[in-house]
Amino acid sequence: MDNKFPGKDITIEDLKSKFPLVAKKNKNHRSTFNVSGVEFGKDLVIFAGPNMVESKELIFDVAKNVKKIGAHFLRGGAFKPLTFPYRSKKYRETREDGIRWLSEAKEKYNIPIITEIMEEKYIPLVAEMTDIIQIGSRNMQNYPLITACAKTKKPIMLKRHYGASLRDWLGAAEYILVEGNKKVILCERGVSVPHTHRSTSRFLLDLQVIPAAKEVTHLPIVSDPSHATFWRPWVRPMALASVAAGADGIMLEVHPDPKNAAVDPLQPINYKDFRSLLPEMIKIYNNI
Ligand code: PEP
Numbered sequence: 001m002d003n004k005f006p007g008k009d010i011t012i013e014d015l016k017s018k019f020p021l022v023a024k025k026n027k028n029h030r031s032t033f034n035v036s037g038v039e040f041g042k043d044l045v046i047f048a049g050p051n052m053v054e055s056k057e058l059i060f061d062v063a064k065n066v067k068k069i070g071a072h073f074l075r076g077g078a079f080k081p082l083t084f085p086y087r088s089k090k091y092r093e094t095r096e097d098g099i100r101w102l103s104e105a106k107e108k109y110n111i112p113i114i115t116e117i118m119e120e121k122y123i124p125l126v127a128e129m130t131d132i133i134q135i136g137s138r139n140m141q142n143y144p145l146i147t148a149c150a151k152t153k154k155p156i157m158l159k160r161h162y163g164a165s166l167r168d169w170l171g172a173a174e175y176i177l178v179e180g181n182k183k184v185i186l187c188e189r190g191v192s193v194p195h196t197h198r199s200t201s202r203f204l205l206d207l208q209v210i211p212a213a214k215e216v217t218h219l220p221i222v223s224d225p226s227h228a229t230f231w232r233p234w235v236r237p238m239a240l241a242s243v244a245a246g247a248d249g250i251m252l253e254v255h256p257d258p259k260n261a262a263v264d265p266l267q268p269i270n271y272k273d274f275r276s277l278l279p280e281m282i283k284i285y286n287n288i
C-alpha cells in the first residue's frame with residue numbers, strides 16, 4: 001500500500017477512510033479555536049494545577065497562584081483513575097465536591113477549568129461545570145464514553161493511552177469529530193516501554209509524536225511532562241523540549257507543597273518553579 005510516511009503505520013488511505021475529519025486537508029491546515037477566551041493553535045496554552053482536587057483550600061490556593069503566574073487553565077482531577085484500589089483518607093477522591101470546588105475556584109479567580117471524566121453518568125454534571133472535558137489515557141479507547149462526551153459539544157482533551165500508536169489515538173479522536181464536535185485537543189503524556197518501568201520513570205515522553213501528529217492532523221497537541229516523567233527534576237527540561245518539538249500547549253502538575261501532594265508527590269512542581277519555567281517556555285515558543 002502506498003505509504004508516504006515511511007516508518008509509521010499511517011497510510012494515505014487511512015487519512016481518507018479511517019480518520020478523514022482528523023486528517024489535514026493541506027500542508028498548512030491547522031485547527032485554531034477559542035475555548036473560554038483562550039486561542040488554541042495560536043498561543044502556547046498552559047494548563048496547571050494539582051493532580052487531584054484534594055480540598056477546597058488547595059484548589060483555591062492553586063487557582064489564585066497559577067492564574068497570577070499566567071496559566072490559562074486550572075487542572076485537577078475529582079474523579080481519579082488511581083492505579084491501585086486502596087484509598088487512605090488522603091487519597092480519597094473528592095468527586096462531586098471536587099467538581100463544585102473547581103467550579104467555585106473558576107468563578108472566584110476567573111480561570112477556566114479542565115477535569116477528567118471516567119463514567120458516563122457524571123457527564124451532565126461535569127459538562128455543566130467544566131470548560132474542557134479530559135478523557136484520561138486509560139479511557140482513550142472507551143468509545144461509548146468518548147462518544148457521549150462528544151455529544152455534549154464541550155471541548156475535549158484526549159490523552160494518549162501509553163500503549164497506543166498515533167494511528168489508534170487519531171482513530172479515537174475521529175470518534176469525537178464524527179459527532180460534529182470540532183474542539184479536540186490531543187495530549188501526549190508518555191508511553192510505556194519496558195525499561196522505563198522504574199519507580200522514578202514510569203513512562204517515556206514521546207517527543208517525536210508531536211511533529212509526527214502535525215504531519216497528519218490539524219488538531220492542536222499538548223504535552224504533559226509531569227505524567228510522563230513522574231519525576232520533578234525532569235519536568236522542566238521535558239516541558240522545554242516539548243515546546244521546541246512544536247507542542248501547542250503544556251500541561252503541568254503544580255502544587256504548593258509537592259512532597260505532600262496526595263497523589264504522585266514526586267511529579268508536581270511548586271509555584272516558584274512554575275513562575276520561572278513559564279517565560280522560558282514562551283521564549284522558545286516565540287522562536288520556533
Ligand atoms: C491526569 O492528568 O490527572 C491523569 C490521570 O493523566 P493520565 O490519564 O495521562 O494518566
Ligand code: MN
Pocket residue numbers: 051227264
Ligand atoms: Mn496522575
